[in-house]
Amino acid sequence: MTALEDLLQLPTARGSEHYAKIRLTDALPRRPGVYLFHDRVDTVFYVGKAKNLRTRVRSYFYGDHRRTVTTMLQELDRIEHRVCATELEAEITELRMIHAHRPRHNRRSKPPKSSHWVKLTKEAFPRLSLVRTQREDGLAYLGPFRSRRSAELVMTAIWEALPIRRCTARPGKRDGQCAAAQLGVSMCPCDGSLSEAEYAPIVEHLRRGIAVDPSLLLDPLAEKMSDMAALRRFEEAAWARDRYRALARALQRRREWQALNRAGLLRVESDTGDGALIERGRLVLAWNGTTGPALTSATAGLDDDWPPTPPSVRIAEETHLIWRWLTGTRVRLLDASGSLALPRRPIPKPSLADVGSHR
Incomplete structure (x- = not known):
């Protein structure tokens, strides 16, 4: 036990068949990020995101008796994690990992085989x-x-x-x-x-x-x-x-998609200090509490040729997550290589x- 929250949750863990595996969470930090569950042959079977990695993953062991959770804990052999600077980065990293690994327990968000x-x-x-x-x-x-x-x-x-x-x-x-x-x-x-x-x-x-x-x-x-x-x-x-x-x-x-492509390379920051470098609707870099990188010669690699719609479901979903963050959060535009404008209608x-x- 390393924190008060662990002591408070202990009574709910009684009788948990797989509670002994909670040791696999010992290295998880209390930071935003993505976690990947591996089975005995090291196949990734579930990917999730969290504002607090340690709290979220340990919650699976505290009396969650849903059949899907019990099955996942039974299969669990190793936990991999990736710390992210912001919640937006965690959300997009989760999306990318799901499309890369196609985990069998991510049924609702499982990517299609074709577009x-x-x-x-x-x-x-x-x-x-x-x-x-x-x-x-x-x-x-x-x-x-x-x-x-x-x-x-x-x-x-x-x-x-x-x-x-x-x-x-x-x-x-x-x-x-x-x-x-x-x-x-x-x-x-x-x-x-x-x-x-x-x-x-x-x-x-x-x-x-x-x-x-x-x-x-x-x-x-x-x-x-x-x-x-x-x-x-x-x-x-x-x-x-x-x-x-x-x-x-x-x-x-x-x-x-078209608005973010016209904007080119964006450097934006929210009122909470979360910043992002976005290239045509895709996250390049995220930070928290710093000014982030400046736009330099990176813009030289951008051309004016881009398709009218996203080239894949994954990129379309990533673009939508970024757009939702830009329009649903109080953000200020620090720099842009193009112009970011909303349609009149x-x-x-x-x-x-x-x-x-x-x-």
């Missing part, structure tokens, strides 16, 4: 397509998504907001219109009756909705959500809400938050 994007194709009559790679081809992308299902939900949301082409048939090669065109939910060139000039405004509307004004895509979904709720068709209203949220999230993540939020209670 998915929604892409606007480069054709005479562009349509939406699901792809697994993002190319630097100047086209509009949304993503990356953790699953094909998530990508399909966003694509369905756009289909519902705009009568964008859905069929894959070559224009003018069908005797009649496709089913979507017959139902009046899309403008399709499959029977040759639609000209490029007639279709072009729909594509421009979509591009502007993605890059400039998200309300062009979200307002139609919000209107349907309200209409369905007014008709007491709450299940359909909830489906519309889910599509709205998925699309709004994808548009917001794209904004975060925020992403609209759905007004029917209680729809789910009627499902």
Whole structure:
């Protein structure tokens, strides 16, 4: 026992089957960081973060009888830890370690094996397509998504907001219109009756909705959500809400990525003294209680070529964590190699938050 907190917790440890393994925590400091649980063959099976490494890890031994915790303690053979300067660094280090090791007990945050994007194709009559790679081809992308299902939900949301082409048939090669065109939910060139000039405004509307004004895509979904709720068709209203949220999230993540890329190299500091050096949405260095490094020739390595969305789910999640810290904490900008600016039009939020209670 090395502290009062250990003495206070001792009664809750009685009867703990694996309490003897608490000796593995002896070297853990009372500082922010990340801990990795290893099994007998030295495989990392769980990664976690903590404001206080020693307190957090020892809490597993103090009467936590959840089946998952009991299983982890049974498998535990060694504890590795990495001290971090700040909580932000711990959060991002945890994310990186989970993606690197793919621990079997990190089920909720387990990274996907592949990423998915929604892409606007480069054709005479562009349509939406699901792809697994993002190319630097100047086209509009949304993503990356953790699953094909998530990508399909966003694509369905756009289909519902705009009568964008859905069929894959070559224009003018069908005797009649496709089913979507017959139902009046899309403008399709499959029977040759639609000209490029007639279709072009729909594509421009979509591009502007993605890059400039998200309300062009979200307002139609919000209107349907309200209409369905007014008709007491709450299940359909909830489906519309889910599509709205998925699309709004994808548009917001794209904004975060582009804003941080335009900013280039950032040196920022919070009012608590936590500082960070951020390069295009990725954490380079963190510190606490010092002024941190100055921006020097490091900016010379930055170029102007970067994809419209993050190149992987891991980078997208890291960018989001940094954006959340920048906008949710009182921080001041010390230096920047570019410009950090927020869009004039925020992403609209759905007004029917209680729809789910009627499902």
